[in-house]
Amino acid sequence: MARPGFATRLYQGEANLNIVGRRKMWFTIAAALVAIAIGSFAINRFHLGIEFAGGSEFSVPAQVDGKTFEQSEIQQAVETAVHGVDPEAQVNAAQQVGDGADANYKIRTSELSATEMAEAKTALAEDLGIEATAISDQQVSSAWGGAVIDKAMLGLVIFLVLVSAYLVVRFEWRMAVAALTSLLFDLIFTAGVYSLVQFELTPYTVIGFLTILGYSLYDVVVVFDKVQENTRGITASNTRTYAEATNLAVNQTLMRSLNTGLVALLPVGGVLFIGAGLLGAGTLKDLGLVLFVGMGVGVISSILFAAPVLSWLKDRDPKIKAHNARVLARRAQQSNDVARGERSRSAGATEGDEVSVLAGTSTPRPGARTTQKRGGANRPGTKRR
Numbered sequence: 307m308a309r310p311g312f313a314t315r316l317y318q319g320e321a322n323l324n325i326v327g328r329r330k331m332w333f334t335i336a337a338a339l340v341a342i343a344i345g346s347f348a349i350n351r352f353h354l355g356i357e358f359a360g361g362s363e364f365s366v367p368a369q370v371d372g373k374t375f376e377q378s379e380i381q382q383a384v385e386t387a388v389h390g391v392d393p394e395a396q397v398n399a400a401q402q403v404g405d406g407a408d409a410n411y412k413i414r415t416s417e418l419s420a421t422e423m424a425e426a427k428t429a430l431a432e433d434l435g436i437e438a439t440a441i442s443d444q445q446v447s448s449a450w451g452g453a454v455i456d457k458a459m460l461g462l463v464i465f466l467v468l469v470s471a472y473l474v475v476r477f478e479w480r481m482a483v484a485a486l487t488s489l490l491f492d493l494i495f496t497a498g499v500y501s502l503v504q505f506e507l508t509p510y511t512v513i514g515f516l517t518i519l520g521y522s523l524y525d526v527v528v529v530f531d532k533v534q535e536n537t538r539g540i541t542a543s544n545t546r547t548y549a550e551a552t553n554l555a556v557n558q559t560l561m562r563s564l565n566t567g568l569v570a571l572l573p574v575g576g577v578l579f580i581g582a583g584l585l586g587a588g589t590l591k592d593l594g595l596v597l598f599v600g601m602g603v604g605v606i607s608s609i610l611f612a613a614p615v616l617s618w619l620k621d622r623d624p625k626i627k628a629h630n631a632r633v634l635a636r637r638a639q640q641s642n643d644v645a646r647g648e649r650s651r652s653a654g655a656t657e658g659d660e661v662s663v664l665a666g667t668s669t670p671r672p673g674a675r676t677t678q679k680r681g682g683a684n685r686p687g688t689k690r691r
Contacts, residue, residue, distance in 0.1 A: 323560070326553035329614030336491055336611055343498025350501045355508035355592075356398055356414040358451030362423055364430065365442040368402070368409035375434065377402060380411040387430040388415050391422040414446055451509075458512045465519055477530055480619040485526045488612035492522045496600040503595075510592040518600030521570070525563050525608040532559050533616065540629065547630040549617045556613050567605035574598045 315322075325332075366380050381400040388395045395416040403410045418426065423443050431438040466486065473482035493515065500507065532555035540551055578594030620626045 323557055325556050326549050326614050326617045329618060332610045332614050340494055343494050346498050346501040352501055352507045353504045355506045356446060357509055358448055358507060360448035361414050361416050361446045362418045363412060363414045363444050363446050366411045367440055368411060370436045370440050377411060383430055383433045384413045387426045390429055391425045392418060454509050454512060461516060469523060477534060481530050481616055484612050484616040484619060485523060487615050488526055488607045489522050491607055491611060492600055492604050495603050496596055499599050505595055506592060508592045511596050514593045514596030517597060518604060521601050522604035525605055526612045529556060529559050529608050529613055541625055544633050544636045547633050548620050548626045552613055552617045556609055563605055563609055570601055574601060
């Protein structure tokens with residue numbers, strides 16, 4: 307019968323990939339990625355948006371004196387006016403506030419001086435053909451962005467505390483530590499990507515970071531649930547070490563993790579590459595990148611990082627350490643027994659061959675009839691002619 311292909315064995319959890327056994331390699335790769343991310347934090351820092359760095363804001367009504375303006379038209383006019391006074395100024399995407407006749411378009415830019423704001427406002431009014439008094443402007447303080455960061459950090463701390471408590475109650479403290487370590491790696495790596503590509507850090511980015519927290523832990527919990535099932539009562543058996551049982555659980559949940567991750571990444575990839583890349587929706591870019599990178603690395607880290615960390619922690623438990631020693635000692639004994647058996651069979655086969663060879667030249671048994679070739683001496687009882 308033909309052996310199933312690798313894809314089939316992988317889907318059925320029978321591929322037996324040695325993932326946990328190579329944990330030193332995964333730890334080295336993770337440490338290198340974290341070092342690169344931290345180095346980027348120190349050198350490149352982050353490209354802060356206007357909400358965090360502060361800036362200026364223009365508010366233009368959607369309808370003025372019977373004229374109705376489209377969002378793209380307002381966006382283009384503001385960019386032209388602002389770059390006319392400061393070519394290096396950053397202009398965010400226009401956002402509509404309100405509906406109907408009361409609708410306004412708010413556009414935030416880099417911080418401009420009072421003179422520059424007045425000149426940009428005049429140029430914008432002339433471009434749109436409306437009175438300058440119809441356009442309002444104001445300075446945006448970075449304090450608002452700081453308040454967003456403070457609330458996000460508070461939410462992060464509360465989330466981690468609740469998740470840690472759940473994991474300790476549902477599993478054990480080592481699994482909680484492994485899961486939180488994997489989550490911390492996801493956040494650092496995703497933030498490092500943001501720092502390297504210099505995407506703008508906005509409130510949408512913060513929302514994305516909070517979103518990937520739950521998704522990263524979801525896949526880890528799925529893997530750990532299977533690990534707990536495979537290792538329940540493991541010390542009563544001498545067939546597998548804890549690391550081997552963990553590796554089996556990873557193989558059994560591998561296709562589920564990959565399928566779930568792929569299905570989740572497809573819509574996020576559409577938001578990032580189609581919405582932001584092809585359609586030019588700048589606000590989607592900030593949210594799409596953090597979700598795409600965070601969810602993708604979350605799937606990978608749950609397989610290649612969280613489970614090896616758990617195995618590393620459990621191997622330091624005295625009970626698991628003693629169990630692993632018993633399993634390895636039993637295997638060594640079985641290997642020695644097999645080797646001795648093979649040597650015994652080999653020695654027996656050699657002795658039998660020697661006996662067979664000697665049997666052809668041994669003396670006849672008493673009373674055995676001797677055989678002679680034809681033409682030789684006459685046998686007893688024969689007459690000579």
